[in-house]
Amino acid sequence: MRSILIDRIQGLVTELGEILVLCRETVVSIRYQRPSWGDFLAQLYLIGVKSQTVVVTTGAATGMVLCAQTYFQFHKVKMDTATGAVVSVGMCSELGPVLAGLMLTGRVGASMAAELGTMKVTEQIDALRTLATHPVDYLVVPRVLGTLVAAPLLTIESVFVGIAASYLVGVHLLGIDGAYYLANMQRLTDPPDVIMGLIKAVIFGAIISTVSCYKGLGCRGGAEGVGRATTESVVMASISILVVNFFLTLLLNRIFLTL
Amino acid sequence: MIEVRDVRKNFGTQQVLRGASLRIEKGEAVVIIGRSGGGKSILLKHLIGLLRPDSGSVLVDGKDLACMDERELLGVRRQFGMLFQMAALFDSLDVFDNVSFVLRRERKHTEAEIRALVADALDRVELPGIEKKKPAELSGGMRKRVGLARAIVYRPRIVLYDEPTTGLDPIAADRIDRLIRRVWEELSVTSIAVTHDMKSARTISNRILMLQEGQIYADGPTDQILQSTDPIVYNFVNGIAAPRAEAN
Numbered sequence: 001m002r003s004i005l006i007d008r009i010q011g012l013v014t015e016l017g018e019i020l021v022l023c024r025e026t027v028v029s030i031r032y033q034r035p036s037w038g039d040f041l042a043q044l045y046l047i048g049v050k051s052q053t054v055v056v057t058t059g060a061a062t063g064m065v066l067c068a069q070t071y072f073q074f075h076k077v078k079m080d081t082a083t084g085a086v087v088s089v090g091m092c093s094e095l096g097p098v099l100a101g102l103m104l105t106g107r108v109g110a111s112m113a114a115e116l117g118t119m120k121v122t123e124q125i126d127a128l129r130t131l132a133t134h135p136v137d138y139l140v141v142p143r144v145l146g147t148l149v150a151a152p153l154l155t156i157e158s159v160f161v162g163i164a165a166s167y168l169v170g171v172h173l174l175g176i177d178g179a180y181y182l183a184n185m186q187r188l189t190d191p192p193d194v195i196m197g198l199i200k201a202v203i204f205g206a207i208i209s210t211v212s213c214y215k216g217l218g219c220r221g222g223a224e225g226v227g228r229a230t231t232e233s234v235v236m237a238s239i240s241i242l243v244v245n246f247f248l249t250l251l252l253n254r255i256f257l258t259l
Numbered sequence: 260m261i262e263v264r265d266v267r268k269n270f271g272t273q274q275v276l277r278g279a280s281l282r283i284e285k286g287e288a289v290v291i292i293g294r295s296g297g298g299k300s301i302l303l304k305h306l307i308g309l310l311r312p313d314s315g316s317v318l319v320d321g322k323d324l325a326c327m328d329e330r331e332l333l334g335v336r337r338q339f340g341m342l343f344q345m346a347a348l349f350d351s352l353d354v355f356d357n358v359s360f361v362l363r364r365e366r367k368h369t370e371a372e373i374r375a376l377v378a379d380a381l382d383r384v385e386l387p388g389i390e391k392k393k394p395a396e397l398s399g400g401m402r403k404r405v406g407l408a409r410a411i412v413y414r415p416r417i418v419l420y421d422e423p424t425t426g427l428d429p430i431a432a433d434r435i436d437r438l439i440r441r442v443w444e445e446l447s448v449t450s451i452a453v454t455h456d457m458k459s460a461r462t463i464s465n466r467i468l469m470l471q472e473g474q475i476y477a478d479g480p481t482d483q484i485l486q487s488t489d490p491i492v493y494n495f496v497n498g499i500a501a502p503r504a505e506a507n
């Protein structure tokens with residue numbers, strides 16, 4: 001039992017080390033090689049444009065549910081008009097980036113791991129290397145840059161749609177006064193809430209792309225290996241987002257409170 | 260010139276290469292033969308730095324690949340072209356983008372020059388006019404010929420072939436063999452192939468190395484190896500399975 005635990009910990013530490021090496025390679029590549037605009041824009045389209053439906057739907061559903069639940073609790077203490085503020089702060093600083101991140105993990109991260117994994121097992125990655133092309137330059141950098149740009153943009157979109165949906169539910173369905181709803185939302189949502197969400201979105205984007213590329217490039221063993229790499233990338237990126245989110249919340253709140 | 264010195268490679272507990280050594284001079288057409296799973300492809304991948312030896316060294320023009328990092332290896336690999344067993348064409352790109360891949364990445368050629376070079380390479384492999392097709396639309400033999408076009412379009416000095424005729428019908432295999440021979444003759448490249456197809460080995464090589472038990476067991480001119488009376492070489496070349504007792 002103890003040896004299994006030690007093996008697991010060793011495996012985790014090794015994986016973390018390898019992911020850090022991949023991060024370093026990516027930074028070196030961005031710094032010293034010229035990333036291809038064409039590849040970057042293609043990834044931005046695949047990651048950003050193609051993910052809008054799922055992210056917008058998630059944002060709208062979350063905003064509506066959060067609004068309804070908050071209203072039912074606040075109504076008991078006659079604080080109905082504070083509902084918009086709770087939705088706004090919650091969406092901007094927590095739910096927006098986390099849920100957009102989790103949705104991107106499922107849609108984009110899985111796709112990246114499966115695509116790179118298939119390329120690995122069919123020797124296309126080796127073919128790239130024989131064609132004097134570093135896989136990080138050609139495959140990882142455009143995906144990482146694409147996700148770093150797309151994640152905060154999708155988060156903004158998700159938050160905006162979530163708040164708009166909550167307004168519709170709160171004002172038109174639950175009968176909250178629209179003027180107070182918006183006024184309280186504006187009064188209690190501070191710039192740090194928005195900035196915190198955007199910082200989180202960028203970091204989650206880095207996690208999703210790096211973990212997915214790492215799992216894809218490390219894929220072994222044919223179709224079964226591709227399936228395993230895809231599953232592992234989604235699990236690892238999702239858990240990482242949830243764990244990192246907690247520490248980011250503590251850290252960023254401390255930072256913004258002292259400013 | 261390529262030199263392999265006492266290369267050893269293990270995968271887990273399996274010893275694949277057990278001190279393989281060889282030397283290939285510029286302009287040779289060499290075939291490495293040996294049993295399936297005997298480490299031929301592994302040896303080939305060491306020559307281009309796709310795999311690193313556990314011990315020993317691989318020298319290309321005197322530079323030890325084992326001492327280079329991945330980015331330094333990219334420069335060395337520019338001298339190589341490689342045709343993979345399943346061609347390894349990029350699924351997401353059409354034939355033109357596959358063949359022009361290196362030319363576009365290097366950013367040294369104009370679009371017109373790239374088109375001319377790709378057309379010339381496809382012409383050499385007898386597949387003109389298929390630039391717009393996707394790899395999924397091609398037969399096995401066509402994929403290998405496109406792979407060959409991709410490997411020679413940027414005029415490498417050394418071309419590696421990993422099982423070039425595996426999985427092809429005899430006609431398609433013969434066509435690939437003739438193309439490999441023609442590439443060697445017309446482009447003056449060093450040609451190194453891995454195969455267990457003796458007909459192919461006879462056509463595309465002027466020297467044969469036999470890998471046995473992770474080491475180079477036999478090395479000589481093609482005719483000499485094909486006519487060898489050494490029992491291991493003879494049995495392999497003529498496809499004779501040794502009786503169980505003898506094999507043990």
